[in-house]
Amino acid sequence: YPDGARARREEGVVLVAFTLDRAGRVLGARLARPGGPPELEAEALALPQRASPLPPPPAELAGETLTITVPVRFSLR
Numbered sequence: 558y559p560d561g562a563r564a565r566r567e568e569g570v571v572l573v574a575f576t577l578d579r580a581g582r583v584l585g586a587r588l589a590r591p592g593g594p595p596e597l598e599a600e601a602l603a604l605p606q607r608a609s610p611l612p613p614p615p616a617e618l619a620g621e622t623l624t625i626t627v628p629v630r631f632s633l634r
Contacts, residue, residue, distance in 0.1 A: 558631060562596040568633055569593040571601035579607040583609035589626045601629040 574591035575583055583605045588598055607609075614623045 558633075559596045559600045561594065562594055563602070563633065565594075565596060565625065566633060567594040568631050569597055571598050571629045571631070572599045572626060573629055574624055576606040576622050576624045577611060577614060578622055579613060581610040581613040583611065584622065593631075597631050600631075605630060 571588065571593045573586055574589040575586040578584055586602050588602065591598060593601075600610045
């Protein structure tokens, strides 16, 4: 949780789309649904890169890359 957002008691859900290669490396991320507090959006965009590499996608999924969209929930409760 970003310190500034926590101090301002900001909460929200940011929808992030990120693309993986066949090895599970994150190639990029973008906001799939912008509109949250800017600091939370920036943190949500950085999250996939910090988690990289992820487990490789299953072999039965076709293509050289896979794009996944996930909600990132920031809650102080």
